[in-house]
Amino acid sequence: MSKPTPINEPVINNSFEPTKDNVKIIGRAKYMNNSLWVGHTDSGIEFKINGKNVTIVVSTDGIYGSSSEENPAHILVYGDDKLILDIFTTENPKELNIEFDEIGEHIIRLIKISECQYGSIYINKIKTDSKVITPTPLKNKKIEFLGDSITCALGSIEKLGIYSTSFEDGTKSYAYKVAQKFNADYSIFSFSSYGIYSGYKDEPKRVTDFLIPPIYEKLGRLNWNFDHSENTTIAMSSVDWDPKEFEPDLIVINLGTNDGIYINSLSDENLRVKEQINFTNAYKDFITQIRSVHPNSEILCTIGMMGQFLYQEIKNAVHAYLNETNDFKIHTFPLNEENIEKNGEGFFGHPSILSQIDAAYEIIEKIKELYGWIPDPNIDIS
Numbered sequence: 001m002s003k004p005t006p007i008n009e010p011v012i013n014n015s016f017e018p019t020k021d022n023v024k025i026i027g028r029a030k031y032m033n034n035s036l037w038v039g040h041t042d043s044g045i046e047f048k049i050n051g052k053n054v055t056i057v058v059s060t061d062g063i064y065g066s067s068s069e070e071n072p073a074h075i076l077v078y079g080d081d082k083l084i085l086d087i088f089t090t091e092n093p094k095e096l097n098i099e100f101d102e103i104g105e106h107i108i109r110l111i112k113i114s115e116c117q118y119g120s121i122y123i124n125k126i127k128t129d130s131k132v133i134t135p136t137p138l139k140n141k142k143i144e145f146l147g148d149s150i151t152c153a154l155g156s157i158e159k160l161g162i163y164s165t166s167f168e169d170g171t172k173s174y175a176y177k178v179a180q181k182f183n184a185d186y187s188i189f190s191f192s193s194y195g196i197y198s199g200y201k202d203e204p205k206r207v208t209d210f211l212i213p214p215i216y217e218k219l220g221r222l223n224w225n226f227d228h229s230e231n232t233t234i235a236m237s238s239v240d241w242d243p244k245e246f247e248p249d250l251i252v253i254n255l256g257t258n259d260g261i262y263i264n265s266l267s268d269e270n271l272r273v274k275e276q277i278n279f280t281n282a283y284k285d286f287i288t289q290i291r292s293v294h295p296n297s298e299i300l301c302t303i304g305m306m307g308q309f310l311y312q313e314i315k316n317a318v319h320a321y322l323n324e325t326n327d328f329k330i331h332t333f334p335l336n337e338e339n340i341e342k343n344g345e346g347f348f349g350h351p352s353i354l355s356q357i358d359a360a361y362e363i364i365e366k367i368k369e370l371y372g373w374i375p376d377p378n379i380d381i382s
Contacts, residue, residue: 016133018123023047024135026111027187028241030219035059039120039220039236041152041170041188044075044111051130052103054079056110059093059122062231064224066119067092071165073121074114080106088166089121103129107136114165115152116220117191120236141184141373144248144297145175146212149192150305151254155346156353163347172353174305175252177360177381182373187246191221195258197275197282204265206275212255213286217241217293243293250298250371251290252363254335256283260309276313283317291327298371304335305351305359333366335359357382 016022018036027043029036038044058075060066066073066089077085079098087096100106112121126133145151154163156172170176170188179186191212193200199210215221219239225232259279266272283301290299301318303311311334318332336358338345343354351359360381367373 013129016126022133035122035124038112039116041115042111042176046109046136047133048107049128049130049133050105051128052100053129054098054108055127056096057124060089061120064228071118073112073119074165075112078109113170114168117223118165139183139185141182142248143179143184144187144251147190147254148194151175151190155350167347174356174360178363181364181375181379181381183376196255196286197259197279198262200258200261248297253301256303256310257306280313280317284321287321299330301332302335305338308334
């Protein structure tokens with residue numbers, strides 16, 4: 001197999017739009033206004049060519065988003081499963097060029113490994129010497145992951161300093177690794193500091209701006225759309241998402257850590273108990289919402305990598321939901337808390353790469369036990 005390399009001046013003859021007729025769309029992304037709008041962790045495109053040269057034209061969403069110095073989008077490009085480009089969106093637009101050694105069939109995959117809320121990208125066009133480009137085949141299994149900074153793999157890159165997108169690499173997330181091990185297509189919908197009943201803002205106060213349920217049926221959410229509304233033409237959180245675009249066999253919910261931080265910060269014990277009940281009710285409502293969107297999916301609820309507080313409330317929510325609905329396609333299980341002594345610590349107490357791997361194996365074993373899925377022994381996720 002020929003080795004792909006980055007190039008500066010490819011020979012290009014044909015141009016294609018990044019629609020689902022031409023590319024496989026990875027994750028929650030939407031083609032609109034002549035571009036594919038890509039925001040979420042590990043989302044992007046994959047396609048096949050019969051040629052030698054490819055250029056993918058990418059643009060940013062604005063000076064307060066993926067064009068910013070603080071939080072540029074982080075993009076990886078693979079050619080025939082080899083990492084070719086690892087870039088940040090420091091130029092706009094940006095042409096991502098790949099040349100293979102030989103003309104032939106090749107597979108190109110582009111994924112954005114930084115999370116959605118800090119910035120998105122537009123894939124504008126694909127230029128190539130190939131006469132056609134085609135989507136790679138769909139896989140037999142589909143998994144949707146719902147989470148917070150843990151699922152975004154915040155802290156997976158060992159760095160010190162003030163947070164930026166350079167602290168994240170979604171390919172180090174347990175979610176990405178679980179999908180790899182089962183040869184599954186995936187969609188990762190995760191936002192740092194977000195919760196189900198309350199988000200996190202480092203103060204003993206409920207944060208309702210950072211909640212997953214209100215945006216679950218939307219394309220996503222960009223912080224700068226709210227911080228700089230005068231510069232916003234279309235807010236991502238105003239764009240409806242069509243769930244038929246990705247019907248998961250399994251939905252993994254790993255939420256509640258930020259809710260727990262908020263509830264644990266309350267000094268009034270009576271208020272703390274009341275908020276735990278409110279969280280339980282909000283979790284149950286969210287399950288009901290998910291089921292209305294995806295009536296046939298298995299649902300697996302978990303928490304624990306940064307503490308198992310609220311796991312009992314999650315069990316209570318699921319139990320109450322089961323009693324009302326007799327919907328037995330939902331399960332719970334606790335993840336082990338990260339072993340910092342063994343694996344080291346990521347940014348701001350977040351799981352390290354090794355802890356993400358440990359969690360991935362726990363989830364893989366649970367999926368195998370509950371649903372009979374067979375992990376691929378030939379895929380190394382370590």
